Amino acid sequence: MAVIAKSGSKRWVSAADAAARAAGVRVGMPAAKAQALFQGLMLIDADLDAYNLALERLSHWALTQYSPIVAMDLPDGIVMDTEGADHLRGGEQSMLTGIVNLFLAKGLTARVAVADTWGAAHACARSTDRQVIIVPPGQVVRAVERLSISMLRLPEKIVGDLRTLGFKTVGELSATPRAPLALRFGPEIGRRLDQMFGRVPEPIEPIRTPDQIEVSRSFSEPIGAAETINKYVGRLVIQLCEELERRGLGVRRTDLIVHKVDNTNQSIRAGTAKPARDVAWLTKLFKDRTEKIEPGFGIEKLVLVAVMSEVLEESQRTSSLVEEEEEDITPLIDIFGNRGQRVYRLAPVASDVPERSVRQIAATAEDVEFSWTARWRRPVRLLARPELADVIALMPDHPPVSVTWRGKRRKVKNADGPERIFGEWWERSSEWVAVRDYFVIEDETGERLWVFRSGDGVDAVLLVPAPWTWSTLPSLLLSAPYTDRAFKDG
């Protein structure tokens, strides 16, 4: 199957699937030649409008997901300014693999590249078969010098003529004196090369959907002082909230885009845990971070965009006067969240295995009714992973007599146990036979530890491979349980 595009009276192949490529059909080949190569080749006329529409939808999706500055990189790509946005996805590498995997899940292949400049990223993404390419900062020249000149986003005519002159790679072209090239081809080549190497800024004009609410403020004189920025951000927020109120919406994600005099953009994104239309709330979220704005030579325009908004209806609060109303602390949660801190609540899980009995839930989630049912004593602090402790104990069911943990020997005064916890065989087959006996022990100073012995103490040696050791003391007594959770509980 091949897709045929038309330019003038010329019909050429603009895309081909794997089977067609195997038959020798190549992109850019005249349609008649492709048909001659393979009888019965299915030809589809390209629908440019639908194609562009799909690309636009994809860009809008990327806008809400990845970065405040997203644009279509026509004809076949999307460009994003991910500076300051990648850490939210765990760094560049995991952000890119994440994008590729998302497309793979839909049965599509995507090639993604990150580089210092739009031009370089454009070229890298399109020139190799690798799906993820990361060009480290400052390495653009090395990364692109071997790439073909067709990656320079020049008109086809110029590329063809340059080929005739013998130029093949970007490196060759950039090493040639500019003047003769400019005389022959115009300023286009120089501009594209400079854009690729970052010598000329190339701001990305972000796409906007018509239903996005956008307020902006241009300044006749560039501004730079922090107080001035704060003042105008405050005014923009008020404007935005008025507009939101008119439409009955609340914002979930808002971007502040700063256009600077030297033709570069900076953006700040603020998210809220639920739809917000409160002036004070939103102002606080932005003022918190206006210090991150680097005004440089000055700011000429501030734009505030509601990227994601949801319906927000005013509801009347019923006041019972008797019960004290609990204050809504969602704004506080948003402040923490936008500062990059992890905000969560802990909720119980119905599991006897201690490390599985707690899970993190969103701070704004509904209240969980269920609670931990065990009335046995539990430690205040739990070690992240079990640590081995040497123990002297009477087998099989008695608590330890002394414990050596982290180089400190403790004589056990009081102890409770064993509390037997079986492995959850429905989780993993290796837990089929897993047993842990937990003991609460208290040493002479009153410090408490919660230790467990892996295995039931009778034929446990067979079940637990490594951690059992036997000491040289006479018979019955010893085992050195695989201890895990040591704790102190007052």
Add this chain to the structure above:
Amino acid sequence: MPFGVPEIDTRLPGGGLAYGAIHEFAGGGGGTIDGAAAALFAAGIAARTKGKIVWCLTRPDLFFPAIAQAGLNPNRVIFVESDREEEVLASMEEALAYGGLGAVIAELVRLPMTASRRLQLAAEKKGTMGLVVRRWRRQTEANDFGQPTASTTRWRISVLGSEALPVPGVGRPRWFLELMRVKAGECAEYCVGACDDKGRIHLAAESGHGLDTSRRSINSG
């Protein structure tokens, strides 16, 4: 907020722990590192307040079932986990200045004078109680607790042997509670039984500060 223990409450100006103030808690002995008893004591106080609790920390090793046993409902507690100490301070100040919370708990290694004064002012402004659990990395660092801070009260909680039971086993834990500093008040020492399921403490029988002679060593064989 009173403890409900007359001996302690009469020593505190206003008859209890003041709202709108910073209170510091540290563990004694091994508790300087794990801060377990101090955290439980703070949780018990927070459990008896009304409203949401914000708990700021850097090391997420709390095991919440134990906190829930001190009467603190997990639905009330919002954890704010940061990577750095300074962010914990900033979060705590933000939460105190927000108002409308029951208490704000922070686990901190260092609490410089300036930082504690900022926290104290933020707490005074909105009347939220701030509880700082001091938790050091090494036991030798704990002498930092002698440095002055702007907090209203300062407590040290050390563990004692638990209350004796008529049968073998571990009884209710006891703490040696030192009120090391209190504004407009005098220092005091108590031997208390740890938080029960409502977060209340009670005065344990004075028994020579941990040299509990009536305790038998059971189960040692």
